Amino acid sequence: MCLAIPGKVLEEFEQRGMRMAKVQFGGIVREASLDYVPNARVGDYVLVHVGFAISTVDAEEAARTYELLEQMDQLTELEAPVVEEIAARKRA
Amino acid sequence: MKYVDEYRNAHVAQNVLREIERLQTRPWVIMEVCGGQTHSIVKHGVDRLLPDGIELVHGPGCPVCVTPLETIDKAHAIARRPDVIFCSFGDMLRVPGSNGDLFKLKSQGADIRVVYSPLDCLKIARSNPDKQIVFFAIGFETTAPANAMLVSRAKQEGAKNVSVLVSHSLVPPSIAYILQSPQNRVQAFLGPGHVCTIMGYREYEPIADRYKVPIVVTGFEPLDLLEGTLMVVRQLESGNAVVENQYSRVLGREGNLAARKLVNSVFEVADRKWRGVGWIPKSGYKLRWEYRDHDAERIFEVKEIDTQEPAICISGQILKGIKKPHDCPAFGDICTPLTPLGATMVSAEGACAAYYAYGRHLERQKVHVTGIAGAA
Numbered sequence: 206m207c208l209a210i211p212g213k214v215l216e217e218f219e220q221r222g223m224r225m226a227k228v229q230f231g232g233i234v235r236e237a238s239l240d241y242v243p244n245a246r247v248g249d250y251v252l253v254h255v256g257f258a259i260s261t262v263d264a265e266e267a268a269r270t271y272e273l274l275e276q277m278d279q280l281t282e283l284e285a286p287v288v289e290e291i292a293a294r295k296r297a
Numbered sequence: 298m299k300y301v302d303e304y305r306n307a308h309v310a311q312n313v314l315r316e317i318e319r320l321q322t323r324p325w326v327i328m329e330v331c332g333g334q335t336h337s338i339v340k341h342g343v344d345r346l347l348p349d350g351i352e353l354v355h356g357p358g359c360p361v362c363v364t365p366l367e368t369i370d371k372a373h374a375i376a377r378r379p380d381v382i383f384c385s386f387g388d389m390l391r392v393p394g395s396n397g398d399l400f401k402l403k404s405q406g407a408d409i410r411v412v413y414s415p416l417d418c419l420k421i422a423r424s425n426p427d428k429q430i431v432f433f434a435i436g437f438e439t440t441a442p443a444n445a446m447l448v449s450r451a452k453q454e455g456a457k458n459v460s461v462l463v464s465h466s467l468v469p470p471s472i473a474y475i476l477q478s479p480q481n482r483v484q485a486f487l488g489p490g491h492v493c494t495i496m497g498y499r500e501y502e503p504i505a506d507r508y509k510v511p512i513v514v515t516g517f518e519p520l521d522l523l524e525g526t527l528m529v530v531r532q533l534e535s536g537n538a539v540v541e542n543q544y545s546r547v548l549g550r551e552g553n554l555a556a557r558k559l560v561n562s563v564f565e566v567a568d569r570k571w572r573g574v575g576w577i578p579k580s581g582y583k584l585r586w587e588y589r590d591h592d593a594e595r596i597f598e599v600k601e602i603d604t605q606e607p608a609i610c611i612s613g614q615i616l617k618g619i620k621k622p623h624d625c626p627a628f629g630d631i632c633t634p635l636t637p638l639g640a641t642m643v644s645a646e647g648a649c650a651a652y653y654a655y656g657r658h659l660e661r662q663k664v665h666v667t668g669i670a671g672a673a
Contacts, residue, residue, distance in 0.1 A: 206361060206388045206646065207439040207491050208333040208517065221454070223416075235413065241442055241556040252494065252547070255386065255443045256414020259553055260494050266546060273518055277336055278645075285387055285413035291424040 208279055209252035209259055211267035212237070214245055228253055231271065233283050255282065306520055310346075313523045317348060320527075320534050324350035326482045327529055328475070328618045330468055331489035332359030332646025334517045339651040341519040347526060354482065354618035355651075357471050358489055360436045360464075361388045361644035363571040363616070366604040368464045369394040372433050374599050375462065376407045382425060384418050385433040387411045392643045395604050415447035422451075422459045431593045434461040438492045441465055441582065442556035445563035448584065448591050460593040463583055465564065466571065468492050469500045470580035475617050476508040483618045485529040487522065488514035490544040495560075497552030501540045509538040516544040563588055573612035573640035610639035615648050622652040629658025 212228035217239065219225065224239040228251065237251070242258045245251050250267035251258035262270070274280055329335060335355045338344050344353040357363055373394045376383035383399070390399040390411065403409040408428075412418060415432055422430040434444040444461065451459040468489055475483055488501060493514045501512045511532035515525030525543040532538065542548070562585070569581025584592045609627045614620040622628045622641070632638040634650050641647035645654065652658060 206386060206644075207331060207358065207437050207489065209439065209491050209494070221450075223450075237414075238416065238446065240446070241553055241559075243555065252491075254439055254491070256416055257443045257446065257556075259439070259442065259491075259556060260547055262547060269518065273337070277333075277340055279333070279336075281387060282413060285411045288410075288412065288417040288420045289424075290420045 206282070207254075208274060209254035210274055210280060210283065211250055211252050211262055211270045213267070214239070214247050214249050214251060217247055226258070228258070230280070230283055231275070235283060235287075310520055310523055313520070313527050314346060314348070317351065317523075317527050317530050320530050321348055321351060322534060324352065325484050325530060325533050326352045326354055326618065327485045327487060327526060328354045328356045328472075328483040329487040329515070329522070330356040330358040330472060331492065331517065332362065332644070333491070334487060334489070334515065334522060335359070335648055336646050336651045337517045337519060338522055339655050339657070343519050343522045346523070351526065351530065353526075354621065355615065355648035356475070356486075356618065357571060357574065357616040358437060358468060358492070359641075359644050359646040360440065360466055361392060362612075362640040362647040363466055363573065364389070364392070364435050364464045365570045365572045366394060366606060367570070367602050368462070370602040370604060371594070371599045372462055373399070373402055374602070375431050375593060375597050376402055376409055378429075378597070381429045381431055382408045382410060382421055383431050383433070384410050384412045384421065386435070388644055389433055389435060393637065395602075415443050416450070418447055418459055419450055419454065419456060422456050426458065428458060429596070430459045431597075432459070432461045433464070435464045437466050437468060437489070438496045438560075439494065441560045441564065442495060442553070445560045448563045448588050449559060451591050452588060457590065460591045460596050461584070462593040463564075464569075465582035466569065467566070467580050467582070469504060470577055471571065471574075473504050473508070474574075474577045474580070476504070476510065478617060478619075480619050481617070483510070485511040485533055486513070487525045487529065488512050488540070490514060490516045490521070490547065493544070493552060494548045495553050495556050497548065497550050498540050498542060499550055505538050505540050511538050511541070513541045513543050514548070516547065571616070573606070573610070573616050575613070607638045612639035612641040612647075612649070615641050622649040622657070625649070629653055633658075
């Protein structure tokens with residue numbers, strides 16, 4: 206579980222003072238914090254571990270690593286349920 | 298020359314292997330530290346491509362594996378409480394405690410949730426202000442920045458109902474511990490790439506120097522592992538013992554400074570117990586005093602739980618590189634991923650589970666001389 210998964214930063218947004226992004230991993234898009242990669246921008250590839258980008262990588266490295274993790278069945282963390290704030294949703 | 302056709306850049310892999318063979322004058326024992334590397338090595342048969350006499354042994358770098366049984370039992374005691382929503386990474390749910398695993402507890406009605414990121418706990422806390430949200434904060438250095446951020450944000454946001462059960466391990470003290478053992482066989486290390494993405498590799502330099510062992514920080518692709526092995530063999534054969542970086546396309550000597558800074562502000566180094574191995578001084582993290590209001594062990598005052606591991610299990614010796622899964626009479630017999638007896642079988646990244654997943658338990662008669670090219 207110490208392996209980070211490469212994905213592409215699709216968009217940035219701010220959430221409660223944190224710099225967040227939507228990151229695409231193959232066919233899945235999940236949110237990740239960009240707080241630890243201050244230089245990452247939309248279009249960059251980042252290594253994401255449990256919801257935090259920890260490094261930037263180039264596109265080729267990202268593609269190769271993603272494919273290897275897929276073969277090793279190491280992408281299951283991306284399948285964890287998306288948590289919504291229930292109270293916030295009720296108010297909306 | 299052994300079979301590498303299935304490798305991407307097979308010709309590069311072939312050249313690396315040829316170079317290792319050319320340099321090697323005697324047997325060497327090399328440990329890969331990270332569980333992800335172990336998984337990749339076994340899946341791709343990297344250990345069996347190497348020339349006879351270059352032996353890879355599998356280190357303690359699987360955080361799920363080395364989480365002590367006592368801590369898992371503590372997690373269960375907390376998760377059973379009706380006022381608690383217990384959150385965890387998915388990998389921990391299958392790990393058996395003394396009385397079943399978290400999945401079983403969930404089926405019995407406990408509110409146990411798998412989260413993608415520790416930050417999800419804050420959302421769950423805001424949605425459930427009348428519940429205590431407890432996160433099972435396990436991991437090595439790679440996971441520490443995420444867990445530290447949860448604690449830091451919880452304090453900052455005044456989320457009094459968020460706490461963490463900390464079980465954090467550190468790689469450098471564990472490899473120093475292995476090297477101090479009188480039974481030690483390890484002569485060099487492939488260092489953990491993604492751990493060093495956070496921490497850099499400065500901390501490994503005094504270890505290489507003090508114990509005269511080469512340490513090469515390595516990625517986890519098959520070609521990375523072969524290249525890392527070549528760099529290690531080159532050092533061993535020339536009598537060098539320094540830290541080198543095979544994975545420089547991803548990390549540098551200092552690691553991720555922003556992440557390290559937050560980790561150091563939330564956690565401090567502490568002694569900790571490793572499943573299968575025992576206590577290793579200064580080999581883990583605990584929360585700093587300023588964050589005590591978010592420490593699940595303080596909040597829930599779980600009493601010390603007495604546990605016993607099966608005597609037949611040799612996972613401690615496997616984690617230290619002294620033995621291999623095939624040396625265990627229980628491996629693949631009474632001990633399987635569905636009925637694990639100890640640390641190295643409880644997670645897919647443990648050496649025993651990786652050997653089992655790729656069918657090596659079926660070869661116990663055939664492969665007893667390590668380094669043999671079974672698949673060649």
